[in-house]
Amino acid sequence: MKIDSVHATPGYSGFFFDDQRAIKRGAEQDGFTYEGDPVTDGFDEIRQAGETLIVDVELADGTVARGDCAAVQYSGAGGRDPLFQAEEYEPVVEGPVAEALVGRDATEFLENAELLEDLEVDVRGSEVSSSQPEADASGAGDRLHTAIRYGVSQALLAAAAEAQNTTRTDVVVDALGTDPATEPVPVFGQSGDDRYTNAEKMFVKGVPVLPHALINSVEKIGENGETLLEYVEWLVDRSRELGPEGYEPRFHIDVYGMVGEIFGAPYDRDEVVDYFAALEAAAAPYPIQIEGPMDVGNRDDQVDAMVELREGLAEAGVGVDIVADEWCNTFEDVQAFVDAGAADLVQVKTPDLGGIHRSGQAVRYCEGTDTRAYLGGTCNETETSARACAHVALATDAAQVLAKPGMGFDEGYMIVENEMRRTIARREREQTTETDEITADD
Structure with missing residues (x-):
């Protein structure tokens, strides 16, 4: 054609x-x-x-x-x-x-x-x-x-x-040449500044990864990180009250480099490790991952800082995952973070990689490493691009995929989750038909 x-x-x-x-x-x-x-x-x-x-x-x-x-x-x-x-x-x-x-x-x-x-x-x-x-x-x-x-x-x-x-x-x-997912990839909900109401919506719907929370100022994190700690404790309590039976969420908080800001310039590793231990305790029994813990101004230094922090967390036995976001924009950036072992997850920011196949290739680059791929993007996309990304997430079996577009949560979650579900259902129907035809021929 x-x-x-x-x-x-x-x-x-x-x-x-x-x-x-x-x-x-x-x-x-x-x-x-x-x-x-x-x-x-x-x-x-x-x-x-x-x-x-x-x-x-x-x-x-x-x-x-x-x-x-x-x-x-x-x-x-x-x-x-x-x-x-x-x-x-x-x-x-x-x-x-x-x-x-x-x-x-x-x-x-x-x-x-x-x-x-x-x-x-x-x-x-x-x-x-x-x-x-x-x-x-x-x-x-x-x-x-x-x-x-x-x-x-x-x-x-x-x-x-x-x-x-x-x-x-x-x-x-x-x-x-991938092995696709047979179940929907875990969807990551983004709350925007309405971090309480939107998180409650996510709990009711049993969203697997949440809430982002948009922690991009000292006011939102607290001068010593206390405001974020209180919010994480609230997440645990409210998830138990509102979540479906057997619900086990994974908390994902984007701090836009603010942890580094409040604990030195660019940051004091020991203080950050101690703070992450407190976050882990606040989130228990659920896992927590922190996106963009610091922003040191360029890719090479960001990679080094993330490696140092990840090593410090491992040495201290702190089970908080860190997510690469700042200075991880292109396919080459993803490679740099993965090769250095600088993150537990890398965000593949789909619009920044150009062709959508490049996002799929970036997810694949994480295979065989100890870095997971988060197929992300931006709230500033459309329903068409979000549906296309849902297919890339399924095809590559990414660790998680962003609910998008917009900052209202519900619409983006519906678009991405439903696209994956209808695709899996179609593939299962077609595979069943093919099996029946083969059996009939035999």
């Missing part, structure tokens, strides 16, 4: 773009927005509406497969690609991207996605080459924005599944 055309339509994503540099410099909140001027290139406001570019890949038989280009909430920060503005990139998708893909076999997902990864365009949006994996040093061409590679590759994945009358999970399994 050939690709007949590629179309792009600007739309909205599930949350907002935030100028992280301006916020870290002290921008004050004004209700839901922020006062002051943005400092990161491309931003008109410190907080502005998230955007997506809706991609339709039409096949020769008229079937349309969709993907959504999306970028993370804190775009343009930490070495990421610049702020994604949909209208700016619409002609790129309908121009050089379409030219490169039209006429190709839709069933060749991996080959088509890799072509997209390597495609370079000049400033006028015309194709330069598709032979080099990095931007042309002369400036003649640049790789496509990560959001473009992310969204178009989702559409290519859906197109391959449609052309073969199979699931997107099976397309990824065939492309990457």
Whole structure:
């Protein structure tokens, strides 16, 4: 089945773009927005509406497969690609991207996605080459924005599944040579600032991993960490009151480097180890993992700091897992953290890796190591990209997968959990049919 055309339509994503540099410099909140001027290139406001570019890949038989280009909430920060503005990139998708893909076999997902990864365009949006994996040093061409590679590759994945009358999970399994999950991958719920009410919702629904909690200030963690300790104790008590019978949650708290902030610069390891021991005791009998315990300003130093902390926790017998987030954006970053043994989990931030197959490859890179893969992403995605990621999670049997998009929890959880359940049910029906046919032939 050939690709007949590629179309792009600007739309909205599930949350907002935030100028992280301006916020870290002290921008004050004004209700839901922020006062002051943005400092990161491309931003008109410190907080502005998230955007997506809706991609339709039409096949020769008229079937349309969709993907959504999306970028993370804190775009343009930490070495990421610049702020994604949909209208700016619409002609790129309908121009050089379409030219490169039209006429190709839709069933060749991996080959088509890799072509997209390597495609370079000049400033006028015309194709330069598709032979080099990095931007042309002369400036003649640049790789496509990560959001473009992310969204178009989702559409290519859906197109391959449609052309073969199979699931997107099976397309990824065939492309990457994986053993897929036979049960839904544990979904990780993100509460946002509404960390009490949303956690209660998660308990009622028996969400396996929760609540994120958005601990991104001294006020939220406490000057000595006491506020977070109280919150973890509340999580244990409330989970027992509201959770279903036999419920055993795993607590996952993102502290945005604040543990390092309150215990020195960048941090005092012994104090942090003692604090983590207190967190472990507060969370008992349930496991707890802490995302982004410190932020030391660059990848190499972050890896070293995480290795040092992980070794300290092991020496002290403290069973708190640490999760790599800050400075773990690209496939190469994931490799660096995994190779160094710097984390118990690495977050694979799907929009930052470009093509969706790269996220699958990043999860696979953790196989055979003592680092687990958390297929994450951002609240600033869409229902289309979230469903695509659910298939990657199933195909690679990731340790956990983020409920997204948005910050309201319920909608994202429904989208991701239900996509996995319907896919598993379909695969089981098809396998049963195949077995019955073989038996009948015998």
